[in-house]
Amino acid sequence: MAQTEMIAPPGAREDWTIPQDWAAYTAQDHAMWDRLFARQTQMLAGRAVPEFLEGLDILRMTRPGIPDFAELSDRLMQRTGWQVVAVPGLVPDRLFFEHLANRRFVAGRFIRQPEQIDYLEEPDVFHDVFGHVPLLANPVFADYMQAYGEGGLRAHALGSIERLARLYWYTVEFGLIRQDDGLKLYGAGIVSSHGESEFALDDPSPNRLGFDLKRLMRTRYRIDDYQQSYFVIDSFEQLLRMTAETDFAPLYAQLDGLPDLDTDTILPTDRVFTRGSQAYANKKKEEDAL
Template sequence: MAVEPVIYGASERPPRGDYARAGADYTCAQAYDSYTPADHDTYRRLYERQAALLPGRACDEFIAALPSLGIKDRIPRFEEINERLYKATRWEVVGVPGLIPEVPFFTLLANRRFPVTDWIRTPAEFDYIVEPDIFHDLFGHVPLLFDPVFADHVQAYGQGGLKAHGLGACELLSRLYWYTVEFGLIRQKDGLRAYGAGILSSPGELQHAVQSREPQRLPLDIERVMRTRYKIDSYQSTYFVIDSFRELFDKTAPDFTPLYERVRTLPPLAADARLDHEEDVQAVTA
Protein backbone atom coordinates (compact mmCIF):
# COMPACT_ATOMS: atom_id res chain seq x y z
CA MET A 1 0.00 0.00 0.00
CA ALA A 2 1.35 3.42 -0.97
CA VAL A 3 2.32 5.76 1.84
CA GLU A 4 0.69 9.17 2.10
CA PRO A 5 2.32 12.58 2.62
CA VAL A 6 1.79 14.45 5.85
CA ILE A 7 0.99 18.11 6.44
CA TYR A 8 2.42 19.94 9.46
CA GLY A 9 1.74 23.45 10.67
CA ALA A 10 -0.74 25.78 9.04
CA SER A 11 -0.03 24.95 5.41
CA GLU A 12 -2.96 23.93 3.24
CA ARG A 13 -0.68 22.82 0.42
CA PRO A 14 0.27 19.14 0.27
CA PRO A 15 4.01 18.59 0.66
CA ARG A 16 5.92 18.23 -2.57
CA GLY A 17 7.81 15.05 -3.21
CA ASP A 18 7.03 11.75 -4.90
CA TYR A 19 5.67 9.60 -2.08
CA ALA A 20 5.06 6.74 -4.50
CA ARG A 21 8.81 6.16 -4.35
CA ALA A 22 8.78 5.57 -0.59
CA GLY A 23 8.70 2.25 1.18
CA ALA A 24 6.57 1.35 4.19
CA ASP A 25 9.06 3.15 6.46
CA TYR A 26 8.86 6.27 4.25
CA THR A 27 12.46 6.00 3.10
CA CYS A 28 13.49 6.04 -0.53
CA ALA A 29 16.67 5.89 -2.58
CA GLN A 30 18.27 9.22 -3.34
CA ALA A 31 17.27 9.98 -6.94
CA TYR A 32 20.69 11.38 -7.68
CA ASP A 33 20.47 11.24 -11.46
CA SER A 34 17.38 13.45 -11.36
CA TYR A 35 19.33 16.48 -10.10
CA THR A 36 19.91 19.05 -12.81
CA PRO A 37 22.93 21.33 -13.19
CA ALA A 38 20.71 24.10 -11.81
CA ASP A 39 19.97 21.95 -8.73
CA HIS A 40 23.66 21.43 -8.05
CA ASP A 41 24.32 25.15 -8.57
CA THR A 42 21.56 26.05 -6.11
CA TYR A 43 23.13 23.78 -3.49
CA ARG A 44 26.59 25.29 -4.13
CA ARG A 45 25.32 28.86 -3.79
CA LEU A 46 23.32 28.05 -0.65
CA TYR A 47 26.35 26.37 0.92
CA GLU A 48 28.69 29.24 0.09
CA ARG A 49 26.32 31.90 1.40
CA GLN A 50 25.57 30.12 4.65
CA ALA A 51 29.14 28.99 5.35
CA ALA A 52 30.32 32.60 5.08
CA LEU A 53 27.92 33.60 7.87
CA LEU A 54 28.94 30.93 10.39
CA PRO A 55 32.00 32.52 12.08
CA GLY A 56 30.92 34.26 15.26
CA ARG A 57 27.39 32.87 14.97
CA ALA A 58 27.53 29.04 14.77
CA CYS A 59 28.78 26.87 17.62
CA ASP A 60 32.31 25.48 17.53
CA GLU A 61 31.13 21.87 17.21
CA PHE A 62 29.13 22.66 14.09
CA ILE A 63 31.93 24.59 12.40
CA ALA A 64 34.38 21.77 13.16
CA ALA A 65 32.05 19.10 11.78
CA LEU A 66 30.81 20.90 8.64
CA PRO A 67 33.69 19.70 6.42
CA SER A 68 32.54 16.14 7.13
CA LEU A 69 29.65 16.73 4.73
CA GLY A 70 32.27 16.47 2.01
CA ILE A 71 31.80 18.00 -1.41
CA LYS A 72 30.25 21.48 -1.38
CA ASP A 73 30.07 22.47 -5.04
CA ARG A 74 27.36 19.91 -5.78
CA ILE A 75 24.70 17.95 -3.91
CA PRO A 76 26.49 15.17 -1.97
CA ARG A 77 25.60 11.54 -2.39
CA PHE A 78 24.16 10.08 0.79
CA GLU A 79 26.41 7.04 0.64
CA GLU A 80 29.48 9.29 0.61
CA ILE A 81 28.34 11.03 3.78
CA ASN A 82 27.43 7.74 5.43
CA GLU A 83 30.93 6.36 4.99
CA ARG A 84 32.18 9.07 7.34
CA LEU A 85 29.12 9.44 9.56
CA TYR A 86 28.75 5.78 10.45
CA LYS A 87 32.40 5.56 11.44
CA ALA A 88 32.04 8.64 13.65
CA THR A 89 28.80 7.94 15.55
CA ARG A 90 27.08 4.90 13.97
CA TRP A 91 24.48 7.15 12.36
CA GLU A 92 23.45 7.22 8.71
CA VAL A 93 21.29 9.48 6.56
CA VAL A 94 18.40 8.02 4.58
CA GLY A 95 16.35 9.60 1.84
CA VAL A 96 12.69 10.54 2.27
CA PRO A 97 10.36 12.22 -0.26
CA GLY A 98 9.42 15.03 2.14
CA LEU A 99 7.74 15.47 5.50
CA ILE A 100 6.80 12.15 7.08
CA PRO A 101 4.41 11.20 9.93
CA GLU A 102 5.50 11.16 13.54
CA VAL A 103 5.85 7.42 14.16
CA PRO A 104 8.05 6.72 11.09
CA PHE A 105 10.10 9.82 11.93
CA PHE A 106 10.64 8.79 15.54
CA THR A 107 11.37 5.21 14.53
CA LEU A 108 14.12 6.29 12.15
CA LEU A 109 15.74 8.50 14.78
CA ALA A 110 15.50 5.76 17.42
CA ASN A 111 17.48 3.53 15.05
CA ARG A 112 20.12 6.20 14.32
CA ARG A 113 18.83 6.87 10.81
CA PHE A 114 18.30 10.55 9.98
CA PRO A 115 15.67 11.28 7.30
CA VAL A 116 16.84 13.72 4.63
CA THR A 117 14.48 15.14 2.01
CA ASP A 118 16.10 14.31 -1.32
CA TRP A 119 14.77 17.22 -3.43
CA ILE A 120 16.10 20.76 -3.47
CA ARG A 121 14.30 24.10 -3.60
CA THR A 122 13.88 26.03 -6.84
CA PRO A 123 15.96 29.15 -7.58
CA ALA A 124 12.84 31.23 -6.85
CA GLU A 125 12.89 29.81 -3.29
CA PHE A 126 16.55 30.54 -2.73
CA ASP A 127 15.93 32.90 0.18
CA TYR A 128 12.93 31.17 1.76
CA ILE A 129 11.27 27.80 1.55
CA VAL A 130 8.18 26.67 3.46
CA GLU A 131 9.21 23.08 4.10
CA PRO A 132 12.61 21.41 4.61
CA ASP A 133 14.63 20.49 1.53
CA ILE A 134 17.92 18.65 1.11
CA PHE A 135 19.98 21.74 1.91
CA HIS A 136 18.21 22.39 5.20
CA ASP A 137 18.43 18.75 6.24
CA LEU A 138 22.05 18.15 5.21
CA PHE A 139 23.65 21.49 6.05
CA GLY A 140 21.52 22.25 9.10
CA HIS A 141 21.17 18.87 10.80
CA VAL A 142 23.80 16.39 9.72
CA PRO A 143 27.07 18.04 10.85
CA LEU A 144 26.15 17.79 14.54
CA LEU A 145 25.35 14.11 14.13
CA PHE A 146 29.15 13.74 14.00
CA ASP A 147 29.24 14.92 17.64
CA PRO A 148 28.83 11.83 19.89
CA VAL A 149 26.80 13.50 22.66
CA PHE A 150 24.45 15.33 20.31
CA ALA A 151 24.06 12.19 18.21
CA ASP A 152 23.04 10.23 21.30
CA HIS A 153 20.55 12.95 22.22
CA VAL A 154 18.82 12.76 18.84
CA GLN A 155 18.49 8.99 19.14
CA ALA A 156 17.05 9.38 22.65
CA TYR A 157 14.61 11.94 21.28
CA GLY A 158 13.38 9.39 18.76
CA GLN A 159 12.92 6.80 21.47
CA GLY A 160 11.08 9.35 23.60
CA GLY A 161 8.94 10.31 20.64
CA LEU A 162 7.62 6.78 20.27
CA LYS A 163 6.68 6.80 23.94
CA ALA A 164 5.11 10.26 23.64
CA HIS A 165 2.99 9.04 20.73
CA GLY A 166 1.54 6.34 22.94
CA LEU A 167 0.81 8.93 25.63
CA GLY A 168 -0.76 11.44 23.26
CA ALA A 169 1.98 13.94 24.03
CA CYS A 170 3.62 14.46 20.65
CA GLU A 171 2.66 18.13 20.49
CA LEU A 172 4.49 18.80 23.75
CA LEU A 173 7.57 16.89 22.61
CA SER A 174 7.54 18.60 19.22
CA ARG A 175 8.00 21.93 21.01
CA LEU A 176 11.16 20.56 22.61
CA TYR A 177 12.51 19.52 19.19
CA TRP A 178 11.61 22.92 17.74
CA TYR A 179 13.33 24.95 20.43
CA THR A 180 16.45 22.76 20.64
CA VAL A 181 17.31 20.70 17.55
CA GLU A 182 15.78 23.27 15.19
CA PHE A 183 16.20 26.61 17.00
CA GLY A 184 18.54 26.07 19.93
CA LEU A 185 21.31 28.37 21.14
CA ILE A 186 24.39 27.39 23.15
CA ARG A 187 26.54 29.56 25.41
CA GLN A 188 30.25 29.39 24.66
CA LYS A 189 33.16 31.26 26.18
CA ASP A 190 33.01 33.84 23.39
CA GLY A 191 29.25 34.38 23.49
CA LEU A 192 26.00 32.83 22.35
CA ARG A 193 26.11 30.64 19.27
CA ALA A 194 23.55 28.68 17.25
CA TYR A 195 23.29 24.91 17.10
CA GLY A 196 19.70 24.53 15.83
CA ALA A 197 19.33 23.51 12.19
CA GLY A 198 16.58 26.01 11.47
CA ILE A 199 18.94 28.79 12.49
CA LEU A 200 22.09 27.43 10.89
CA SER A 201 20.46 26.92 7.46
CA SER A 202 18.83 30.39 7.32
CA PRO A 203 20.87 33.56 6.75
CA GLY A 204 18.27 35.87 8.28
CA GLU A 205 17.46 33.67 11.28
CA LEU A 206 21.15 33.13 12.02
CA GLN A 207 21.79 36.84 12.42
CA HIS A 208 18.47 37.44 14.19
CA ALA A 209 18.96 34.63 16.71
CA VAL A 210 22.50 35.48 17.72
CA GLN A 211 22.82 39.24 17.25
CA SER A 212 19.42 40.96 17.23
CA ARG A 213 18.19 42.77 20.33
CA GLU A 214 14.59 41.76 19.63
CA PRO A 215 14.18 38.13 20.79
CA GLN A 216 14.38 36.91 24.36
CA ARG A 217 16.93 34.21 25.15
CA LEU A 218 16.14 32.05 28.17
CA PRO A 219 17.95 29.22 29.95
CA LEU A 220 16.63 25.85 28.83
CA ASP A 221 13.75 24.80 31.07
CA ILE A 222 11.96 21.73 29.74
CA GLU A 223 8.58 22.57 31.25
CA ARG A 224 8.74 26.14 29.92
CA VAL A 225 9.63 24.82 26.47
CA MET A 226 6.76 22.33 26.41
CA ARG A 227 4.31 25.08 27.31
CA THR A 228 5.56 27.43 24.60
CA ARG A 229 3.95 27.51 21.18
CA TYR A 230 6.04 28.37 18.15
CA LYS A 231 5.68 30.08 14.80
CA ILE A 232 6.64 28.52 11.49
CA ASP A 233 6.31 31.62 9.30
CA SER A 234 8.55 34.19 11.02
CA TYR A 235 11.76 34.53 12.98
CA GLN A 236 11.49 33.19 16.50
CA SER A 237 10.75 35.64 19.30
CA THR A 238 12.03 33.25 22.00
CA TYR A 239 15.14 31.07 22.05
CA PHE A 240 16.32 28.68 24.75
CA VAL A 241 19.98 28.43 25.68
CA ILE A 242 22.11 25.50 26.86
CA ASP A 243 25.68 25.51 28.18
CA SER A 244 26.67 22.20 26.56
CA PHE A 245 25.26 19.26 24.65
CA ARG A 246 25.78 17.20 27.80
CA GLU A 247 23.34 19.52 29.58
CA LEU A 248 20.81 18.97 26.78
CA PHE A 249 21.24 15.20 27.00
CA ASP A 250 20.96 15.13 30.80
CA LYS A 251 17.93 17.43 30.99
CA THR A 252 16.02 15.31 28.46
CA ALA A 253 17.02 11.94 29.93
CA PRO A 254 14.38 11.59 32.72
CA ASP A 255 10.97 10.00 32.15
CA PHE A 256 8.73 12.77 30.80
CA THR A 257 5.44 11.08 31.75
CA PRO A 258 4.92 13.11 34.96
CA LEU A 259 5.97 16.26 33.11
CA TYR A 260 3.42 15.67 30.35
CA GLU A 261 0.70 15.25 32.97
CA ARG A 262 1.69 18.47 34.72
CA VAL A 263 2.03 20.56 31.56
CA ARG A 264 -1.43 19.48 30.41
CA THR A 265 -2.87 21.19 33.51
CA LEU A 266 -1.16 24.50 32.69
CA PRO A 267 -2.17 27.06 30.07
CA PRO A 268 0.05 27.16 26.97
CA LEU A 269 2.26 30.17 26.42
CA ALA A 270 2.43 32.28 23.29
CA ALA A 271 5.65 32.16 21.30
CA ASP A 272 6.50 35.68 22.46
CA ALA A 273 5.30 35.33 26.07
CA ARG A 274 7.45 37.11 28.64
CA LEU A 275 7.11 36.02 32.24
CA ASP A 276 7.91 38.41 35.08
CA HIS A 277 10.54 36.26 36.78
CA GLU A 278 12.55 35.41 33.67
CA GLU A 279 15.80 37.08 32.73
CA ASP A 280 17.55 36.88 29.39
CA VAL A 281 20.76 34.88 29.28
CA GLN A 282 22.45 37.57 27.21
CA ALA A 283 20.98 40.33 25.10
CA VAL A 284 23.49 40.51 22.27
CA THR A 285 26.73 38.75 21.40
CA ALA A 286 29.66 39.80 19.32
Protein backbone atom coordinates (compact mmCIF):
# COMPACT_ATOMS: atom_id res chain seq x y z
CA MET A 1 0.00 0.00 0.00
CA ALA A 2 2.57 2.57 -1.06
CA GLN A 3 2.75 5.71 -3.17
CA THR A 4 5.19 8.61 -3.59
CA GLU A 5 3.27 11.69 -2.36
CA MET A 6 4.36 12.64 1.19
CA ILE A 7 1.70 15.19 2.25
CA ALA A 8 -0.81 13.56 4.59
CA PRO A 9 -4.44 13.92 3.48
CA PRO A 10 -6.90 15.92 5.61
CA GLY A 11 -7.80 14.17 8.85
CA ALA A 12 -4.74 11.92 8.85
CA ARG A 13 -1.82 12.10 11.27
CA GLU A 14 1.72 12.77 10.04
CA ASP A 15 2.27 9.02 9.75
CA TRP A 16 -0.94 8.84 7.65
CA THR A 17 -2.85 6.82 10.24
CA ILE A 18 -6.51 7.57 10.94
CA PRO A 19 -9.08 6.17 13.38
CA GLN A 20 -10.78 3.04 12.10
CA ASP A 21 -14.11 4.39 13.40
CA TRP A 22 -15.46 0.86 13.74
CA ALA A 23 -18.84 2.10 15.00
CA ALA A 24 -19.47 3.79 11.63
CA TYR A 25 -19.70 0.49 9.76
CA THR A 26 -23.23 -0.31 8.67
CA ALA A 27 -25.03 -3.64 8.88
CA GLN A 28 -24.50 -3.88 5.12
CA ASP A 29 -20.74 -3.39 5.58
CA HIS A 30 -20.55 -6.20 8.12
CA ALA A 31 -22.73 -8.39 5.91
CA MET A 32 -20.32 -7.88 3.01
CA TRP A 33 -17.39 -8.92 5.22
CA ASP A 34 -19.28 -12.03 6.37
CA ARG A 35 -20.18 -12.92 2.79
CA LEU A 36 -16.57 -12.60 1.63
CA PHE A 37 -15.25 -14.40 4.72
CA ALA A 38 -17.58 -17.37 4.30
CA ARG A 39 -16.81 -17.70 0.61
CA GLN A 40 -13.05 -17.51 1.08
CA THR A 41 -12.73 -19.80 4.08
CA GLN A 42 -14.72 -22.45 2.23
CA MET A 43 -12.44 -22.07 -0.80
CA LEU A 44 -9.22 -22.07 1.24
CA ALA A 45 -9.81 -25.26 3.24
CA GLY A 46 -6.98 -27.57 2.22
CA ARG A 47 -5.55 -24.93 -0.12
CA ALA A 48 -4.13 -22.23 2.15
CA VAL A 49 -1.06 -22.84 4.26
CA PRO A 50 -2.13 -24.15 7.71
CA GLU A 51 -0.43 -21.19 9.41
CA PHE A 52 -2.87 -18.84 7.70
CA LEU A 53 -5.93 -20.78 8.83
CA GLU A 54 -4.50 -21.06 12.35
CA GLY A 55 -4.04 -17.29 12.39
CA LEU A 56 -7.75 -16.79 11.74
CA ASP A 57 -8.51 -18.82 14.87
CA ILE A 58 -5.73 -17.38 17.03
CA LEU A 59 -6.85 -13.83 16.30
CA ARG A 60 -10.56 -14.73 16.63
CA MET A 61 -11.22 -13.47 13.13
CA THR A 62 -13.83 -16.19 12.70
CA ARG A 63 -16.32 -14.06 14.64
CA PRO A 64 -18.95 -12.26 12.50
CA GLY A 65 -18.37 -8.75 11.23
CA ILE A 66 -15.45 -6.53 10.29
CA PRO A 67 -12.76 -6.87 12.98
CA ASP A 68 -12.15 -4.01 15.37
CA PHE A 69 -8.51 -3.00 14.78
CA ALA A 70 -7.97 -2.20 18.47
CA GLU A 71 -9.08 -5.67 19.58
CA LEU A 72 -7.17 -7.31 16.74
CA SER A 73 -4.03 -5.38 17.66
CA ASP A 74 -4.30 -6.45 21.30
CA ARG A 75 -4.28 -10.11 20.27
CA LEU A 76 -1.51 -9.60 17.73
CA MET A 77 0.61 -7.67 20.21
CA GLN A 78 0.42 -10.54 22.69
CA ARG A 79 1.35 -13.02 19.98
CA THR A 80 4.06 -11.32 17.88
CA GLY A 81 4.20 -7.63 18.84
CA TRP A 82 2.35 -6.37 15.76
CA GLN A 83 -0.48 -3.84 15.45
CA VAL A 84 -3.01 -3.04 12.72
CA VAL A 85 -3.45 0.67 11.98
CA ALA A 86 -5.99 2.28 9.68
CA VAL A 87 -4.93 4.50 6.77
CA PRO A 88 -7.03 6.41 4.20
CA GLY A 89 -5.50 4.64 1.21
CA LEU A 90 -2.10 4.06 -0.33
CA VAL A 91 0.68 5.51 1.82
CA PRO A 92 4.10 6.91 0.78
CA ASP A 93 6.85 4.33 0.32
CA ARG A 94 9.04 5.51 3.18
CA LEU A 95 6.15 5.61 5.65
CA PHE A 96 4.97 2.19 4.50
CA PHE A 97 8.42 0.76 5.25
CA GLU A 98 8.64 2.61 8.56
CA HIS A 99 5.35 1.14 9.70
CA LEU A 100 6.45 -2.39 8.80
CA ALA A 101 9.85 -1.91 10.42
CA ASN A 102 8.05 -0.94 13.63
CA ARG A 103 5.59 -3.85 13.42
CA ARG A 104 2.61 -1.80 12.34
CA PHE A 105 0.55 -3.13 9.45
CA VAL A 106 -1.36 -0.43 7.57
CA ALA A 107 -4.86 -1.35 6.44
CA GLY A 108 -7.59 0.43 4.55
CA ARG A 109 -10.81 0.78 6.55
CA PHE A 110 -13.40 0.87 3.73
CA ILE A 111 -15.04 -2.28 2.41
CA ARG A 112 -16.01 -2.99 -1.19
CA GLN A 113 -19.52 -2.64 -2.52
CA PRO A 114 -21.57 -5.59 -3.87
CA GLU A 115 -20.72 -4.73 -7.48
CA GLN A 116 -17.01 -4.92 -6.55
CA ILE A 117 -17.16 -8.30 -4.87
CA ASP A 118 -14.75 -9.96 -7.29
CA TYR A 119 -12.47 -7.05 -8.19
CA LEU A 120 -11.55 -3.58 -7.00
CA GLU A 121 -8.48 -1.48 -7.83
CA GLU A 122 -7.53 -0.25 -4.33
CA PRO A 123 -7.16 -2.77 -1.49
CA ASP A 124 -10.03 -2.68 1.00
CA VAL A 125 -10.30 -3.88 4.58
CA PHE A 126 -11.06 -7.43 3.48
CA HIS A 127 -7.92 -7.74 1.39
CA ASP A 128 -5.74 -5.99 3.96
CA VAL A 129 -7.05 -7.66 7.11
CA PHE A 130 -8.29 -11.05 5.96
CA GLY A 131 -5.48 -11.44 3.45
CA HIS A 132 -2.50 -10.15 5.42
CA VAL A 133 -3.13 -10.20 9.14
CA PRO A 134 -3.56 -13.94 9.94
CA LEU A 135 0.06 -14.71 9.03
CA LEU A 136 1.27 -11.89 11.29
CA ALA A 137 0.31 -14.23 14.13
CA ASN A 138 3.07 -16.59 12.93
CA PRO A 139 6.35 -15.56 14.61
CA VAL A 140 8.60 -16.38 11.64
CA PHE A 141 6.45 -14.63 9.05
CA ALA A 142 5.99 -11.69 11.44
CA ASP A 143 9.77 -11.36 11.68
CA TYR A 144 10.06 -11.52 7.89
CA MET A 145 7.61 -8.65 7.49
CA GLN A 146 9.58 -6.50 9.92
CA ALA A 147 12.83 -7.39 8.14
CA TYR A 148 11.22 -6.45 4.83
CA GLY A 149 10.27 -3.04 6.25
CA GLU A 150 13.83 -2.47 7.44
CA GLY A 151 15.11 -3.51 4.03
CA GLY A 152 12.64 -1.16 2.41
CA LEU A 153 14.08 1.81 4.27
CA ARG A 154 17.55 0.88 3.00
CA ALA A 155 16.21 0.37 -0.54
CA HIS A 156 14.53 3.78 -0.37
CA ALA A 157 17.86 5.40 0.47
CA LEU A 158 19.54 3.52 -2.40
CA GLY A 159 16.85 4.31 -4.95
CA SER A 160 16.03 0.60 -5.42
CA ILE A 161 12.42 0.40 -4.26
CA GLU A 162 11.19 -1.08 -7.55
CA ARG A 163 13.45 -4.12 -7.14
CA LEU A 164 12.38 -4.71 -3.55
CA ALA A 165 8.72 -4.18 -4.44
CA ARG A 166 8.96 -7.29 -6.61
CA LEU A 167 10.00 -9.31 -3.59
CA TYR A 168 6.89 -8.12 -1.70
CA TRP A 169 4.67 -8.79 -4.70
CA TYR A 170 5.87 -12.33 -5.32
CA THR A 171 5.96 -13.37 -1.66
CA VAL A 172 3.69 -11.34 0.62
CA GLU A 173 1.02 -10.75 -2.03
CA PHE A 174 1.25 -13.68 -4.45
CA GLY A 175 3.47 -16.32 -2.89
CA LEU A 176 3.10 -20.10 -2.92
CA ILE A 177 4.78 -22.50 -0.50
CA ARG A 178 5.77 -26.14 -0.93
CA GLN A 179 4.73 -28.43 1.91
CA ASP A 180 4.65 -32.21 2.35
CA ASP A 181 1.17 -32.51 0.84
CA GLY A 182 1.84 -30.21 -2.12
CA LEU A 183 1.76 -26.53 -2.99
CA LYS A 184 -0.22 -24.18 -0.74
CA LEU A 185 -1.32 -20.56 -0.88
CA TYR A 186 -0.03 -17.90 1.48
CA GLY A 187 0.09 -14.61 -0.46
CA ALA A 188 -2.57 -12.11 0.63
CA GLY A 189 -3.51 -11.20 -2.93
CA ILE A 190 -4.35 -14.84 -3.60
CA VAL A 191 -6.06 -15.84 -0.36
CA SER A 192 -8.35 -12.80 -0.48
CA SER A 193 -9.34 -13.46 -4.11
CA HIS A 194 -11.90 -16.15 -4.84
CA GLY A 195 -10.84 -16.55 -8.45
CA GLU A 196 -7.09 -16.48 -7.92
CA SER A 197 -7.33 -18.92 -5.01
CA GLU A 198 -8.30 -21.50 -7.60
CA PHE A 199 -6.23 -20.21 -10.51
CA ALA A 200 -2.91 -20.07 -8.64
CA LEU A 201 -2.99 -23.75 -7.67
CA ASP A 202 -5.12 -25.53 -10.26
CA ASP A 203 -5.05 -23.72 -13.59
CA PRO A 204 -2.56 -25.04 -16.19
CA SER A 205 -1.89 -21.50 -17.45
CA PRO A 206 0.68 -19.99 -15.03
CA ASN A 207 4.28 -20.98 -14.38
CA ARG A 208 5.10 -22.14 -10.86
CA LEU A 209 8.81 -21.66 -10.24
CA GLY A 210 11.17 -22.26 -7.34
CA PHE A 211 12.03 -19.16 -5.32
CA ASP A 212 15.30 -17.48 -6.31
CA LEU A 213 15.85 -13.98 -4.94
CA LYS A 214 17.96 -12.53 -7.73
CA ARG A 215 15.80 -14.01 -10.47
CA LEU A 216 12.57 -12.90 -8.80
CA MET A 217 13.78 -9.32 -8.44
CA ARG A 218 14.38 -9.17 -12.19
CA THR A 219 10.82 -10.27 -12.96
CA ARG A 220 8.01 -7.88 -13.86
CA TYR A 221 4.53 -8.56 -12.49
CA ARG A 222 0.88 -8.08 -13.37
CA ILE A 223 -1.21 -5.59 -11.43
CA ASP A 224 -4.29 -5.89 -13.63
CA ASP A 225 -5.00 -9.62 -13.72
CA TYR A 226 -3.95 -13.04 -12.47
CA GLN A 227 -0.20 -13.66 -12.37
CA GLN A 228 1.56 -15.42 -15.23
CA SER A 229 4.21 -16.80 -12.88
CA TYR A 230 4.19 -17.67 -9.19
CA PHE A 231 7.28 -18.29 -7.07
CA VAL A 232 7.34 -21.17 -4.60
CA ILE A 233 9.19 -20.98 -1.28
CA ASP A 234 10.15 -24.00 0.82
CA SER A 235 9.38 -22.39 4.19
CA PHE A 236 8.86 -19.09 5.95
CA GLU A 237 12.24 -19.68 7.60
CA GLN A 238 13.76 -19.56 4.11
CA LEU A 239 12.25 -16.10 3.53
CA LEU A 240 13.42 -14.75 6.87
CA ARG A 241 16.92 -16.21 6.52
CA MET A 242 17.29 -14.83 3.02
CA THR A 243 16.24 -11.35 4.12
CA ALA A 244 18.47 -11.35 7.19
CA GLU A 245 21.57 -12.78 5.52
CA THR A 246 21.57 -11.02 2.13
CA ASP A 247 23.49 -7.81 1.57
CA PHE A 248 21.06 -6.14 -0.79
CA ALA A 249 23.23 -3.16 -1.82
CA PRO A 250 25.60 -5.16 -4.08
CA LEU A 251 22.62 -7.22 -5.29
CA TYR A 252 20.88 -4.06 -6.48
CA ALA A 253 24.08 -3.05 -8.28
CA GLN A 254 24.20 -6.44 -10.04
CA LEU A 255 20.56 -6.22 -11.04
CA ASP A 256 21.00 -2.76 -12.53
CA GLY A 257 23.24 -4.34 -15.17
CA LEU A 258 20.75 -7.06 -16.11
CA PRO A 259 17.61 -6.87 -18.25
CA ASP A 260 14.19 -7.30 -16.68
CA LEU A 261 12.34 -10.53 -17.35
CA ASP A 262 8.82 -10.75 -18.72
CA THR A 263 6.13 -12.17 -16.47
CA ASP A 264 5.94 -15.45 -18.39
CA THR A 265 9.68 -16.10 -18.77
CA ILE A 266 11.20 -19.46 -17.84
CA LEU A 267 15.00 -19.58 -17.62
CA PRO A 268 17.10 -22.72 -18.14
CA THR A 269 18.25 -22.36 -14.52
CA ASP A 270 14.73 -22.18 -13.07
CA ARG A 271 13.41 -24.90 -10.80
CA VAL A 272 10.11 -25.57 -12.57
CA PHE A 273 7.15 -27.00 -10.67
CA THR A 274 4.74 -26.20 -13.51
CA ARG A 275 5.57 -25.02 -17.02
CA GLY A 276 2.44 -23.03 -17.71
CA SER A 277 0.57 -23.01 -21.00
CA GLN A 278 -0.11 -19.24 -20.62
CA ALA A 279 -3.50 -20.00 -22.20
CA TYR A 280 -5.33 -17.60 -19.90
CA ALA A 281 -2.99 -14.67 -20.60
CA ASN A 282 -2.91 -15.37 -24.33
CA LYS A 283 -6.70 -15.46 -24.50
CA LYS A 284 -6.86 -12.11 -22.72
CA LYS A 285 -4.41 -10.63 -25.25
CA GLU A 286 -6.55 -11.87 -28.12
CA GLU A 287 -9.69 -10.41 -26.56
CA ASP A 288 -7.99 -7.06 -25.97
CA ALA A 289 -6.83 -6.97 -29.59
CA LEU A 290 -10.38 -7.31 -30.93
